Amino acid sequence: MEFKFDMEKNKEKLEEFKRFIRENEDKQGALMPVLQNGQELFGYLPVEVLEMISKGLSIPLSEIYGVVTFYSQFSLIPKGEFKIGVCLGTACYVKGSQDLLNKVVEELGIESGKTTPDMKFSLTATRCIGACGLAPVLSVNDDVYGRLKPEDVKGILDKYR
C-alpha cells in the first residue's frame, strides 16, 4: 500500500530540513548526513524529501535512490509503532527462525520490509542481534524474545495489539 506524506503536518520539520540542506550544500559528501537527518526527522525518507535533497544538493534522484536502498539504516516507507525483527543469522536460522518469520508474516499479513496499513507493526528480517544463546530470537522494539517456536508468535504479537 501507498503511504501518503503529509506536507502540511510536517511543515516545520520541512523548514528545518531545508535549512540543514542549505548548510551542507557546499560540503563534500553532504548526501549521507543529509539523508541521516531526513531519516531522523521524518522517520523515513518519502519521495518528496528525496526530491528536495536532489534539488538542494544537485544530485540526480536515481543516485539518491541507489544510496537509500543500499543502506539498511534508511527506509523508504514509514516504520510502525512496533518494529518486529526476526533474526535470520546463522544460529537462529539453524534453530528454525525462518518458520518464526513465516508465522509473523501470516499473523500480520505483511512481508518483511513492510509496515501494516494501520502503522502499528513493521517487520524486518535481521542479521545476528547478538543474542545467539537465545536462538531463535524475535525482537519487538527493545524487547527480545528467545527460544521460540512458531506457536509462540501469536501470543507475543497479541501483547502489542
Ligand code: FES
Ligand atoms: S544469530 Fe540470531 S541472535 Fe545471533
